[in-house]
């Protein structure tokens with residue numbers, strides 16, 4: 294890993310602990326400019342002249358501000374990370390029984406149109422969606438039914454397709470499926486068996502009557518034939534007489550070419566990338582055939598057409614695994630939401646009680662002014678950026694050189710996202726507190742930021758207990774993954790496209806079962822880079838706690854202490870403690886800085 298300016302190497306920030314560091318500030322040396330212009334002057338003023346009395350105010354005694362809002366100043370999040378929906382593909386429209394009737398042609402040929410095919414249900418992961426709340430409210434998604442065929446050989450209209458758009462990072466699991474065609478097929482098989490049995494008995498009765506010289510018709514008169522096994526699949530002409538109905542011999546159903554094949558279940562999709570083309574979930578029913586399909590020499594005027602196929606319905610569980618770059622993990626009331634407010638424009642609820650946050654909040658830290666001009670200077674010691682920083686003579690500022698000036702490279706990072714989740718308590722992995730529900734958000738964050746309250750108990754112990762919960766959860770998840778019978782991922786190949794329910798192959802490609810780890814190690818979370826945000830540094834008597842935490846993290850980095858989760862081989866490359874006072878917006882720049890360094894690694 295590239296060497297970085299260690300956030301805590303200057304021991305403590307001057308605005309937090311002025312007595313400890315009067316001369317130089319690492320913040321100034323690193324050339325960090327704050328992201329929030331409104332707090333610029335405040336930050337600078339605090340750096341220059343803050344005194345311990347000014348900075349030790351508790352949140353109650355501080356005037357209300359954006360970072361210390363009254364409890365009722367928050368925006369209600371419409372965020373939902375779980376939804377259960379029923380997706381109904383459209384059934385096919387029935388074929389039509391019609392005959393040409395024109396002047397001078399009373400009994401023209403059959404000309405009933407075919408029924409339209411039912412609409413399909415697709416799913417697509419897109420960046421423009423950020424929450425599942427719309428789906429969780431809607432619950433039922435229906436594709437359009439195929440319209441019935443009409444006379445004069447007019448085919449019924451195809452049912453409308455529905456595309457369910459979900460945020461990138463959604464996992465889709467099929468819970469149950471009703472397949473009326475499969476049920477119908479079972480019924481048809483039973484009816485066919487019954488019919489065969491009847492035919493056998495009938496022949497036996499005929500033979501017996503013939504041998505004994507009895508009247509065959511009288512001998513078989515009492516035997517009632519069961520309905521034709523295919524009767525269920527046909528619609529008969531409404532004006533059909535009883536005698537016509539009895540003498541009706543239904544033909545075998547013609548084989549139909551399917552445009553879309555129903556993907557085999559249970560479906561399990563991990564949509565961790567945007568899907569340029571929607572993925573087929575439930576294929577619509579095939580439309581019925583009009584009566585012209587059944588015209589033959591023996592049957593010039595068929596009085597039947599076929600019904601449209603009924604379509605699959607499935608219940609799906611959608612789970613959005615947040616793909617935030619940074620996950621804030623902390624005990625209740627540690628100051629996570631205040632930190633999110635300080636870092637971003639979030640209006641997460643803040644309150645001086647546990648479990649203020651009941652739903653995850655996501656904020657975006659914008660690193661440029663939306664026009665490519667960075668609002669912060671990347672650390673000089675950080676790994677070289679793909680885009681060189683050059684001096685802009687016009688503005689006297691640093692700007693990012695255009696790719697052609699330095700040779701093409703990936704775009705520089707312009708933003709990162711932060712997830713603030715409800716506080717974890719001991720036993721969270723056993724679903725205590727709001728436990729399991731939210732621990733899973735930690736799983737996908739690129740970097741974990743452990744938020745500890747310097748004013749509340751031993752920070753090292755707090756950090757250890759947080760890591761214990763996260764580590765236990767990681768083990769449980771690995772076990773769960775191993776046990777999961779069917780897993781799968783879309784096979785992302787080539788241009789990022791997929792081979793899915795297309796007309797040519799009719800297959801939705803779901804990759805092989807996802808590899809379950811051989812043994813549970815907890816490493817899928819413990820291997821992530823992490824750091825500690827030591828917050829509420831403005832409160833009195835927090836220095837010793839911070840010094841202890843810093844010492845502990847140095848020992849972990851040097852390998853003198855095990856990783857706080859106890860997991861072997863966990864990430865311990867550069868465990869930093871960043872002291873902040875989120876309520877004053879102090880020190881948050883260092884978090885931005887440090888995070889970008891870790892994310893760009």
Ligand SMILES: Nc1nc2c(ncn2[C@@H]2O[C@H](COP(=O)(O)OP(=O)(O)OP(=O)(O)O)[C@@H](O)[C@H]2O)c(=O)[nH]1
Nearest residue numbers: 352626627628629630631644648649650716875876
């Ligand atoms: N003095 C001081 N108080 C702070 C600081 N950060 C947060 N607080 C206060 O700590 C209390 C809890 O803050 P929150 O941001 O709601 O904490 P949280 O971790 O999100 O809490 P939960 O959502 O309940 O888990 C509030 O009264 C904040 O004003 C800080 O840096 N200094």
Ligand SMILES: [Mg+2]
Nearest residue numbers: 629630649650
């Ligand atoms: Mg909160």
